[in-house]
Every structure is written in structure tokens, then in C-alpha cells.
Amino acid sequence: MENPPPLDAALIQWLQDVGDRGLFITDTSLVVFRWNQWLAAQTGRAETDAIGRQLFDLYPTLPERGFDHYYREALAGGVRILSERFHHHLLPINRNLHGAGVTEMAQTARIEPLWSRGVVVGTITLIEDVTERVVTERELRNQIAASEQARELAEQASRLKDDFLATLSHEIRTPLNAVMGWARILRTEDSPRARSRALDIIERNALSQLRLVEDLLDMSRILSGKLQLVAGQVDLGEVVRTAVEVVVPTALAKRVTMTTTCEADLPPVSGDADRLQQVVWNLASNAVKFTGAGGSVTIDLARAGDDHLRLTIRDTGEGIALDFLPHVFDRFRQQDASPSRRHGGLGLGLALVRQIVELHGGRVGAESAGPGRGATFWITLPVSVDQKIDPPLAVESGPVTLEGISVLIVDDDDDAREMMLALLGHYGAHVRGVASAEAALAELAKNPDDTDVLVSDVGMADMDGYALIRRIRSMPDETARMVPAIAVTAYANTDDRVRALVAGYQTHVSKPVDAGVLATSIANLVKGKISPRSA
């Protein structure tokens, strides 16, 4: 047979080499006589292995899936298109697509008759890889779903705020109306008893108004990060007793029994006594509020493990619906928010409780067996560790030098750590750096005298700065335990700053770190260091 003209041969070679799609040709018995380069590479089946073999011997799944029907159609002159959506793939081919978890190649394919002079002499199959398209479309669908969800959440939040504003308006007006009404009566009433009663009512309503406004202000302060906590050593037992005292008259009036038990010799917690009192009062007064006559409220304060205290407030009152339980500490959420509800208020109290407790490094929780079956609220707070270290003195002006001061920098971000080492080095400090809280603990344990000041990032991945300082403040070696420490907190996050102080740092600087501010803080800390008082 003559050699085919060069152009034909070139065409045949080109088809063979086509790099971006699969192409195979069969005769009318579906025996493969061309198998292109792409197919060889993707299926792992070399040209020599495919040519001369019947298609369904090579791929027995094709008749099982009914695809032999498509090839028969092609042999009868029909073109068949196989979309990825309906068939996923024609030939089973594996494909690794990193990060998307797809291991099978998604394909579109076409099966066509091969015509020569009006007669079908074989079939040609074209295969295209659409795996990336599938992944992209899937991601797009997920993104759309996610943004739908985000939009729904935003709408829900907005609805909650609207409900809140409506409630707020009502709650503010109600006592105001009472005050105005009775003030008018005062003007006209002469009898001392009537006047006394009017004044009582006015006072009561004005107080409740005041509390409302204070709650609102607190919440607003917390939300904008401006809540100031004063850190000190707090005797939680004392706090509980004082808070309960305020609630007892109301309980007595409702004929609700209140019982308080407190474990002996409890260690102090670190925090703001006034705020903690607010928390206990809130929980206790809620318990009484939601308990009917003849019911009881039990308050218990005890240790929970070595380093926490737990306050439990149990009541036999209205209880909490199980589907509301997860939301009981949310802002603006009340179980019954209808205008005709029995208990007034803004639904802020428990949200404030949670915020304050969490700022103290503690946790809150609620349990209930259901409506009518009472409720139990609990909070845990970490025990304070003896840290009679004085806060830094006022910032001094004048050139700062850190000569002779050795500083230990703790930060898991290599760049940040290197930068601080360099900056402080300029001021003459002797600096060392470690990349984890664990390493810092090890260093302090080994050479407690080698560190004058500790500077630590609070937001580290494994053990964060708060946990680090708590561990340090309970180390056996006194020098290590008492090391002055500075927290490096995230930019503009007031919560961090408060938490740092409560956890045991003496002061803080926020990112981005200003070298001058850090150096001055270190200098002041060292200067103000007084020999530790014995416990």
C-alpha cells in the first residue's frame, strides 16, 4: 500500500498528540484502533495496551451502565452527548485535585459515528476533563449558600434588635408613667398615709428605672469595649452573702425559701468585687422572680477542682423550655418577649452576667428539666493566685535605658519576636526569645533569676498568654512566680487588656508595638519592683 500523503500522516499524528482531551476511535465491532496520548497519560493504559482490544473488554463497566446502547446508536448514525451532570464520567479515570477531595475525573463526552462515503465505518469518542468546573461550581454554590445564611443571620439579628427596642420603649415608659401619675396624686393628696404610699411607689419605680438605665449603659460599655474592671482579690463568699441579702426581702414577701451554703476556707478569686456582686444579685433575683409562692431557691458556693470555684443557684420555679436553653444568655433574648408577658425587663441581665464572668476568665451555664420544672444556673471562676506585685508607676519622661535588664520575649510568630528582640536590644536590654508558652515555662523553671521582665503575646496558638501567666503565678519557685509581666494584646481589643490584668499581668501594650512605650513600661516595672511580701 502506498504511503499516505504527508498531510494525512501529519493529521493522524496531530490527533494522536492532542493534549487537552481524550480521543479514541473504534471500528464497527468496537475494537479500538486509535488511543491518543492524553488517554494514555490519564488512564495509565498505553496505546499498545488499548489498540486491538474490544472496548467492553477494556471497560466492562460500560455495558453495565447501559453505555453499550450509546455505541450502538452511534453505529446507527446517531450522535450521543454525555454531560457530566447526568453521567459524571464515561471512562473511570482517577485524578488528584488538591484541596477539593475529588479523586475521580468528572467528564463530558461525545460519541459519534465515523462516516466514510455514506457508510458508518466506526465510532469516535471525545472526552473532556471538567473536574475543575465541577469544583468551582460547587464552591460557588457553597458561597452562595453561606452568604444566604449570613444574610439570614443578619436579618434575624436585626429583627431581635427591633423587638428589643420595642420592649425597651415599653419598659422605660411603664415606671415613668407610675412616677408621673403618683407625683400628680402627691400634689393633690393631703393624708400622710396616701402621701407615704405615693412616695414609696415613686421611689420604687425610679429605682427600677435607674437599674434599667445602668444595665443598658453597662451593656453598651461592654459592647464598645469600654467596660472598666478593677482587678483585686475578691472573697466570693462575702460577695454572695451581700448579694443575697438584697434579695431576701423580696423572697420573704413572695414566700420563697432561700438557702445559702458556702464551703469553708475558700481561696479568693481575682476580679472586680462590685461587678461580681452584680452577677450574683442578677442570678439570685432571677431565681426568686421566676419562682412561685412556696418554692425555694438554693445557693451553693464550693470549690470545683484545684483552681476554680463554682457558684450554683437552683430554683423550683418556671423552668426553661429546652429549645430556649441554648439562647438563655444571649443579648436581647427573653423566653417570652410578648407585651403581655409576666416578667418585665430587657433580657440584658443574663447577657451581662455572661460577659462579666467571661471577662474574669470564668464560664456560665444553665440547666433545666423543662417548663415548670425549675432551673439551675452556675458560674465558675478561676481561683486567684498569690500575686502581690505592684502595678507599674507612672510613665516617666526622659531617655529610657534598659541596660542590665534581662527580658524574656514569648511569641509564636517568628517575625514579631525577632522584631521585639531587635527593638529592645537597641535600648541596651539583654534579650532572649522563646516561641511558645511551654518554652517560657521551662526557661523560668530552669533559670528563674535570669529573667527580670517577661513580655508575652496573649494570642498564641497552643497555650495562650493568659494560661501562661496563670501557670507562672502558681509556680513553686518564688522568683519565677513573681516575675513582672507585660502582655502584648491585639489592637483595639479592650477585653484582652482587662483579661490580661485579671489573669496576672502587671500591664499591657497593644499591637502594633511601639518600642518606646514597651521600653518605658519595662523600665517602670523594674524600678517599681518591691521585694515580694510573704503570703
Add this chain to the structure above:
Amino acid sequence: MMTLTALQQDALVELLNIGFGRAAASLSQLTGHRVLLEVPTVSLQAIEDVGDALERVVQGHVASVHQIFSGPVGGDALLILDESGASMLKELLTNEPALPLSIDASAREVITEIGNILLNACLGTFGNLLKVRVSFSVPHLEIANVAAILQSLMVAQHGLRYALIVHAGFRLRNAAVTGYLMIVLSVASLDRLIHAVDEWEDAQS
């Protein structure tokens, strides 16, 4: 503005290919000749843009067979043939020469019947495969230019409408006939159609 993803487009093309395959078999039976199909192409356009798109490919007068379909997916279906294609079909079916369509009553009858069969073949296939039931109205033939046909179509339309424009080419007796299938849908119907395709896909796996 709704668009079809490439994969949705592929799926629609596959469905249309099957539908047109059925239509081609019918045409083959009617004419007694073998019919070879090209792979259909489909594009989604807002109805306002259809006029320009079609006029670019079909000039002069066309024969348009229009049927309204209703059901979970509802809208208008049109088969559009240019005059020469329509005339050829008439000749093949009746073995009589075709006169200009405006005066050839028998040709008009033939085209209407063919249009009816082809539209049913296509949309009926969709209905069968996607498990959506479609009911058809009586077919209506109009001979006019594309602009006029779209005009009369738009009269009763409200709201945003989309058109799936399918280019269907087939060869009979070595002559090429090109037809356009136009499916006009409201956004809701288009959405349901696409969902039916997606559900079909899920049912497969």
C-alpha cells in the same frame, strides 16, 4: 440576570440532543429519508436581546410554529424555520413542489404538523426525563419576519422573561435545514427547569 453554568448548559444540550434525536427519527419517518443531526447548541438570553440574536442568523420571512406549554415549567415554545427550509420539508413530505408559503395552504398545514411533532418530541423528552409534566396548546403558524413574530409573542408577556435559544441543524437528502427552537420562560419557570435538571442529577448518584 440569570445565567447557565457551563455544566448546566452541557446537561441541557444532552437533553436537547436526546429530544432532537427523537424529533429527527420522526422527521425521518415522515419524509422517508435519513435525517442526520448536528449537535444542538443552546444559549440563554433575556427576551429583549433575542431579536438581535436571531436576526443575525435568520433573515427575511420565517415560518414559526408556536405552542404554549403549561405545567410546573410553563411558557412558550416556538419552532422557527427559514422559508427555504420550510419549503423543502413540504416538498419532501408531499412530493409536490412548494409555492411561496403565504399562498401554499398545503405547505402551511405540513409545517404546522411538523412543528407540532418536533416541539412535542423535544419538550416531551424534557418532561419524561425530568419527571415534569407539560401540556400543550393548539399549534399556531405564523409567516413573518423575526421582529414581527417576537412582537406578537411579547403582547401577553409580563415581567422578566428568558429565552432558551436552541440551534438545531439537520441534513436531509444532502440538503441542510436549519431550525431554531425557542423556549420562552419566566424566571420562576427557568428556575424550576434548572432545579429539575439538578434533581435529576442528584437522583442519578
Add this chain to the structure above:
Amino acid sequence: MTAKVLLVDDSGLARRSVRQMLEPAGYVVAEAGDGMMALERYFLDKPDLVLLDLVMRGMTGLDVLAKLKLLDPQACVIVLSADIQDSSRTMTLEAGASGFLTKPVDRETLLKAVDDALGAKA
């Protein structure tokens, strides 16, 4: 006795092509172009079998089928329609049709269906 078939379809072409298949096979053929005419012709010509299209102006094929069955429960009707949907087939059979054929129909299929329906009737 030759059997009589009534063709009901609004397309003259459809009626012509079916007539061209039935007459050479020995059937007598009557035609009606819409539902009303079909009912009239049914009671005038008393055909043995009706070949009925579904989509027509005025009364639909299903309307005609229902009316026919009401007036003559023995009526033997085969639907011949361009509608290829399975659901349509099911619907018409449930409505009392003896058979369902899709257009375009070839001679053998048509004749077999007509034979079978008339055979069952007898």
C-alpha cells in the same frame, strides 16, 4: 363485514396520511376535524374504532374521549398524538382509551394496533 374507522384530528395532513395507511388495508375511513364533529359523526356513521388526536381547538381529545365513553361505554378509541410523554400515555389509558400511539406512526405499528383493538372488541 369491513370495519369502519373514524379519524379525529384538526390537521388535514395527519388525517390524510392515516387514511393512506388504512384504506389499502381494507378499512373504511371517515374523518372529523374537531370534537363536536367527531361526536356527530360517531352517532351517524357508527364506526367500529376511533383514532383520536389529543390537542385540538375547542374540545380537547380527552373531552371527546370522556363524552364518547359516557354516551357509548363500548366505544373503542385509540389515541394518536404527537405527545410522547409517558405521563400522557398513562393518563389516556386510565381515561378509558384502548391504546396510545405516538406520531408520526408507521404503517405496521398502526395496523397492528387497530387489529388488536378490533380483535379485543369482537
